[in-house]
Amino acid sequence: MQAIDHYAWTNRWRNRHPLEKLLPALTLLLLTLVLPPLRIGPLALAGTTLATVGGAGIPLKTVLGVLAAPAAFLLAGIPFLAISLSFNDGFSLHFSPDGLQLALETSVRALAAVGCLSFLTLTTPMADLIPLVRRAGVPAGIIELILLIYRLIFVFAERALTGRQAQAARLGYSRFDRGLRSTGLLAGNLFQRALARARRLEIGLAARGYAGDLKVLQLEWPLSWPRLALAMTLVGLTGLASGWI
Amino acid sequence: MTAPLLALCGVDYAYPNGVMALRGLNLTVAKGQKLAILGANGSGKTTLLLHLNGTLQPTRGAIRLDGQPVRYDHRALTDWRRRVGLVLQEPEDQLFAATVGQDVSFGPLNLGLSEAEAREQVNEALTALEIADLADRATHTLSFGQKKRVAIAGILAMRPELLALDEPTAGLDSQGVARLLDALQQLHETGATLVFATHDVELAYAWADQVAIFHQGTVLRQDEATVALADRDLLRRARLQSPLLLELAQLLPEPLLRSRDALLEQLRRRLKIED
Numbered sequence: 001m002q003a004i005d006h007y008a009w010t011n012r013w014r015n016r017h018p019l020e021k022l023l024p025a026l027t028l029l030l031l032t033l034v035l036p037p038l039r040i041g042p043l044a045l046a047g048t049t050l051a052t053v054g055g056a057g058i059p060l061k062t063v064l065g066v067l068a069a070p071a072a073f074l075l076a077g078i079p080f081l082a083i084s085l086s087f088n089d090g091f092s093l094h095f096s097p098d099g100l101q102l103a104l105e106t107s108v109r110a111l112a113a114v115g116c117l118s119f120l121t122l123t124t125p126m127a128d129l130i131p132l133v134r135r136a137g138v139p140a141g142i143i144e145l146i147l148l149i150y151r152l153i154f155v156f157a158e159r160a161l162t163g164r165q166a167q168a169a170r171l172g173y174s175r176f177d178r179g180l181r182s183t184g185l186l187a188g189n190l191f192q193r194a195l196a197r198a199r200r201l202e203i204g205l206a207a208r209g210y211a212g213d214l215k216v217l218q219l220e221w222p223l224s225w226p227r228l229a230l231a232m233t234l235v236g237l238t239g240l241a242s243g244w245i
Numbered sequence: 246m247t248a249p250l251l252a253l254c255g256v257d258y259a260y261p262n263g264v265m266a267l268r269g270l271n272l273t274v275a276k277g278q279k280l281a282i283l284g285a286n287g288s289g290k291t292t293l294l295l296h297l298n299g300t301l302q303p304t305r306g307a308i309r310l311d312g313q314p315v316r317y318d319h320r321a322l323t324d325w326r327r328r329v330g331l332v333l334q335e336p337e338d339q340l341f342a343a344t345v346g347q348d349v350s351f352g353p354l355n356l357g358l359s360e361a362e363a364r365e366q367v368n369e370a371l372t373a374l375e376i377a378d379l380a381d382r383a384t385h386t387l388s389f390g391q392k393k394r395v396a397i398a399g400i401l402a403m404r405p406e407l408l409a410l411d412e413p414t415a416g417l418d419s420q421g422v423a424r425l426l427d428a429l430q431q432l433h434e435t436g437a438t439l440v441f442a443t444h445d446v447e448l449a450y451a452w453a454d455q456v457a458i459f460h461q462g463t464v465l466r467q468d469e470a471t472v473a474l475a476d477r478d479l480l481r482r483a484r485l486q487s488p489l490l491l492e493l494a495q496l497l498p499e500p501l502l503r504s505r506d507a508l509l510e511q512l513r514r515r516l517k518i519e520d
Binding site: 130147217 | 319327340341346354355356360363364385
């Protein structure tokens with residue numbers, strides 16, 4: 001998570017208008033969901049990887065790392081789709097070619113979709129997407145919630161990490177049962193701290209004139225129509241190309 | 246004589262659980278001064294600061310802003326907090342937005358400024374604290390010292406007349422402290438009134454015009470820094486120690502030297518002569 005966030009804030013395409021990244025990514029995502037997966041899938045995955053690595057300058061290792069976790073889940077799911085269980089005459093396990101085909105299609109489609117989204121998350125920090133979400137008509141209350149959660153995740157991830165390290169230094173994880181106990185204590189402690197912190201944040205915000213509305217200046221990037229058009233054309237070509245293969 | 250910018254007279258404050266945090270506290274903040282509220286850990290300094298911008302309301306006693314008794318209705322509080330900016334000790338308690346520039350813009354926008362005006366005040370505050378280059382950085386990737394500056398900038402961008410800081414130097418390394426004090430000195434020269442709570446007698450001696458010695462919820466004495474900090478008995482009562490620089494300076498026949506370098510220079514010269 002920390003790595004994704006780091007690259008989102010520092011990649012070469014950080015200062016591009018978020019729409020230039022969001023629109024192509026979502027369009028390609030849509031294509032992978034509606035077109036035949038074995039054709040569009042590999043193309044989409046190659047395209048997003050090329051854009052993430054070659055365009056935004058994010059190391060291939062990081063991209064593969066982000067894809068690895070969902071890929072592992074998909075891999076683990078293949079046997080369950082490929083092998084069917086039947087109770088017709090007693091109990092039997094069938095290996096069905098149709099099932100294998102289905103499993104393959106599902107996995108490729110899902111992986112390609114993850115590729116589109118990871119391109120977006122790796123190149124665009126959450127903060128940049130907020131103005132678009134706002135313009136799309138999401139209520140202010142929900143946007144404030146997103147903002148606060150985004151900010152607090154990092155505060156608590158850090159507290160949880162240092163808390164765990166401090167417990168480990170006092171041998172809190174030296175045995176399985178101690179580890180369970182320590183984890184419980186840490187969770188309880190983080191909960192209390194969250195409440196105390198919320199109260200102090202309220203004081204801090206009140207000192208700055210908080211009146212029930214978390215207004216901040218919106219980030220502004222110039223939108224380049226030619227770049228957006230180019231990206232959309234490439235996405236369109238990818239869709240067409242999948243038809244010719 | 247003009248009324249002080251902010252005055253607390255006979256202020257008592259009891260927590261909801263009945264524990265008295267402030268008792269019969271008197272404090273005046275004159276316009277343009279640098280005042281240090283000096284007290285040991287747990288003496289109630291933060292509680293006192295929370296009274297300076299109306300976060301807490303005294304159970305007894307009066308607070309006057311420009312000689313006028315304060316009110317606690319929404320409009321009065323808004324105006325009060327525009328004039329008196331409070332920076333909490335823990336910057337994490339104050340920062341909430343995703344980027345530095347956005348976070349600093351929160352206060353100005355709450356004052357009802359237009360986006361252009363807010364942007365200008367944000368830039369001005371970031372420049373004053375020498376962190377203009379951080380404007381587009383993600384808040385959670387900053388170092389502690391940087392977060393501290395951003396928290397101060399967030400208040401500064403509201404252009405308060407009085408800036409109150411809770412333990413501003415806590416957790417900073419010596420270079421961080423020096424840079425922060427430089428920035429605060431610049432602000433002071435442009436007319437800002439500064440109040441800070443600290444337990445650091447050396448800092449109070451080097452930096453403040455006036456010192457309020459604070460102990461168990463009350464100000465024992467508010468006076469010129471060189472006078473109040475020379476009162477060893479009083480400091481002992483407040484569980485504090487007189488500053489080393491002051492002790493050394495008193496050993497010299499020359500008038501009090503408050504700068505570390507000037508004092509060391511004097512001492513070096515003296516020791517050489519007497520060798």
